Amino acid sequence: MDEAGRRRNWTRLGTAAAGILLYAVGVNMFTVPLGLYAGGVPGLSQLLRSALLAVLGWKSAPIDFAGVFYYLLNVPLLFIAYRYLGKRFFRNTLICATAYSLFLSLVPVPAEPLVDDMLTGCLLGGVISGVGNGMVLTAGCCGGGLDVLGVWISQKNRSFTIGRFSICFNAALFLLCGILFNVETMIYSVLNSIFLSVANDRAHQQSVNVQALIFTKQDSPELDHFIMDNLHRGITRWEGKGVYTGENTHILCVCLNKYEIEDLEAALHRADPKAFFIIQEGVHISSNFERRLS
Helix, strand or coil, rough: CCCHCCCCCHHHHHHHHHHHHHHHHEEEEEEEHHHCCCHHHHHHHHHHHHHHHHHCCCCCCCCCCHHHHHHHHHHHHHHHHHHHHHHHHHHHHHHHHHHHHHHHHCCCCCCCCCCCHHHHHHHEEEEHHHHHHHHHHCCCCCCCCCCHHHHHHHHHCCCCCHHHHHHHHHHHHHHHEEEEEEHHHHHHHHHHHHHHHHHHHHHCCCCEEEEEEEECCCHHHHHHHHHHHHHHCCCCCEEECCCCCEEEEEEEEEEHHHHHHHHHHHHHHHHHHCCCCEEEEEECCCCCCCCCCC
């Protein structure tokens, strides 16, 4: 990786860290004081934290043990990331899972809710957490949890989607909340999760598919290898001719996610500084197109 690539990587990790801190603020300062539970592995970690405090007879602890449980639950998922999803995915997941665990443990939980109204607290906690989580995904990172398991299962079964898996897991989790606590806790936890999901979708760009048309006069195998080996995207090539100059032009068509454009642009500039490309956002892509978290 060149110097520019390393700078982009550190910038993305910094953005992810800021998003993780924002997520922890939303959960610990708004969701937890209301006695509500998040979805996914963080929600399961909160349930385990509540069970531990109940067994120990404690009303509170110096740190929020949900962060510790979050990291422990991610250990087998980190193994899956390393074994099946690639070293880069594993590295970013390890860093972000550690940051999630750290911030969830250290961000203070107010003794009393900052917002008395339950619905307003749900909205604020969900939106703040969702924006933070969206920043993590936009940076091309993943904090572990259901994302890792969902990506792995979806690779094994193309008809299986991460969203469907997340819905099933959260349905079981919130049902358990309703059984252990009360229906009100379950309903408001579901609302909080919905607000988080909506804010998450608005904040991150991985779901924005784009089509790039690259016009270059140089036949550059390096660019082809970068797209296929680094971005792991397919390429369709046409041979064209400039009407004004009469020179032959190579036209490359690549479909990718919005956050990958920066890497593509840097590789294209190295291969041919005079080349240019056109980006069309929001295109509908189906069939054999890999949707990614990182």
